Amino acid sequence: xxxxxxxxxxxxxxxxxxxxxxxxxxxxxxxxxxxxxxxxxxxxxxxxxxxxxxxxxxxxxxxxxxxx
Numbered sequence: 001x002x003x004x005x006x007x008x009x010x011x012x013x014x015x016x017x018x019x020x021x022x023x024x025x026x027x028x029x030x031x032x033x034x035x036x037x038x039x040x041x042x043x044x045x046x047x048x049x050x051x052x053x054x055x056x057x058x059x060x061x062x063x064x065x066x067x068x
Contacts, residue, residue, distance in 0.1 A: 003037070032063065034059035
């Protein structure tokens with residue numbers, strides 16, 4: 001599912017909007033956006049082949065660079 005949504009009432013050009021309920025976003029030291037929340041896990045849960053897409057503390061590595 002989506003991590004953020006830009007709503008018509010809070011739309012700001014050049015942004016992707018605030019996190020949807022239940023999602024948390026942070027920026028790693030290298031600028032990568034990392035997310036965690038219930039909608040991240042269904043595809044990756046208990047799949048050892050995809051373990052590298054998560055940080056050691058459980059955040060999903062998006063591969064995207066951004067700022068908050």
